[in-house]
Amino acid sequence: LAHGAAAADAAALPTVASACRAERALLLADAGELAVADALAVDLLAADGVRTGALAPAHLVRGLVAYWQDRLGDARADLEDALALAGPAQLAVAVRAAATLALVCHAQDDRAAFERARRRVEDALQTTGTGGARHAVPADDPGAEQHVSLDVLGRIATSHCRTSVDVVAVLQRALVLAEDDEHAAHRMLERALDVAEPAGVRRPFVELEPLLHDLLLEHLRWGSTHEALVASLVAGDAPRRAQRGGWGNLELTEREHQVLVRLRSTMTTTEIAAVL
Incomplete structure (x- = not known):
């Protein structure tokens, strides 16, 4: 990805270069290099340019780092940006951003925002056919819907880091x-x-x-x-x-x-x- 970013710079392909750097920042975050990943994401987002889906992983990195550092307000802002920018081809980024956002909203006791974020995760899981990660509410409640549990949200949000x-x-x-x-x-x-x-x-x-x-x-x-x-x-x-x-x-x-x-x-x- 580092070589890809350099090659894209040389070929005057800024969106490709941004995509390479954003994906590299996410890999670094998952590998435990939180400070390096966050610095790379900050530099990328600070650069002048059009906000495109290529920047979604960079916002996810900033949101993940802020969440783990217990800066919930900062985390929420970047996770919402990641969700807004992630396109159809970035389903994995969107799911992680939505799952982590749900955890943030739960910690902030914002029930409405928590349910919205959880619904984003549920819709994505249905789209990808991974409904096995879901669990049903008690069977004695016939009118209740199925929901992704808080435990599943936690595994989606954190299992890579x-x-x-x-x-x-x-x-x-x-x-x-x-x-x-x-x-x-x-x-x-x-x-x-x-x-x-x-x-x-x-x-x-x-x-x-x-x-x-x-x-x-x-x-x-x-x-x-x-x-x-x-x-x-x-x-x-x-x-x-x-x-x-x-x-x-x-x-x-x-x-x-x-x-x-x-x-x-x-x-x-x-x-x-x-x-x-």
């Missing part, structure tokens, strides 16, 4: 180990952080936070080279934590909670102040 798949797999392993081997669980959690932090990946931790919460808190005492990230993950989920009862009857402001969580780490008060 090596970094996210690796992080989720390691986190799930850490949760299993936490039942019997605390030290092994913390070593596994540290491994997930080693992969996630350089790429800015946060979304798997956010989605699994209700299950990971106690393990993340203990990880601050266990010792980590990613203390600031762990503290921000634990401190940044006040609404759901309040629903679980988290800190008992303590009525803390969100800011007080952010400080309290970091006091469990080895960070000094000066370092906590600097981070916040």
